[in-house]
Amino acid sequence: MKFPLPPVQTDAHAERCPVRDVLDCIGDRWSLLTLAALSNGTLRFTRLKHAIGDISARMLAQTLRVLERDGYVLRQVYPTIPPKVEYTLTALGRSLLVKIIPLIEWAGKNHPRIRKARKTYVPPAANPAL
Template sequence: MKLSLSPAQTGIGYDKNCPMRDVLDCIGDRWSLLVLAYLSAGTLRFTELKRAIGDISQRMLSQTLRSLERDGYLSRHAYPTVPPKVEYTLTALGTSLLERVEPLLLWANENHAKVLKAREAYVPPPAAAPL
């Protein structure tokens, strides 16, 4: 499959304001797509997200949620209760992103074993001799 427009045709990648790099900087990290995928099932509280993901630290989850909220992918609703109750919900923008990323998530699940096998079989090239 070939992209309909090449990066050269769209101007993508030529400056610091590149749309592709800007968006991928946020969603291309280790946790963002996972958080969005869990929120696709509905509104969740911080502790529910933490429990669902498992191996993410509280600090990293907080940073990820803040970044996703800043970029408009999710909304945060804090209730004035003791202890505080905070819920996170996908926005229309977040839902739109997940609709486009879902094929990638499915591909990853279907091909994970092949990727692991390729990693095991990989032999790095010998180091270049110093000049």
């Protein structure tokens, strides 16, 4: 089954804001986790899905297509029965991973503080002093 890919920004838009153009791809819920799961090497779809955890097969397939389209992931199909498909990071994907590993580590370290802040947050509408 084919799933539509998210639209790519027009060239004029992408040239004006390359950061937004890149973050549109990798800033979603699953892309960074998918890249991180591939950090230890080549994986087949089922192993990749298991490594990520609670991602659906459909969402993983769509995420992998976007990451492949943008050059972060290489999809290798072997002509066997049934077909064997493996995913691996490209040089571009590995260069991005070097930059996002510190973010992933930061998130793991600070997650308890963030969750605590969320629990104690009072929205401005509910706070008459604001």
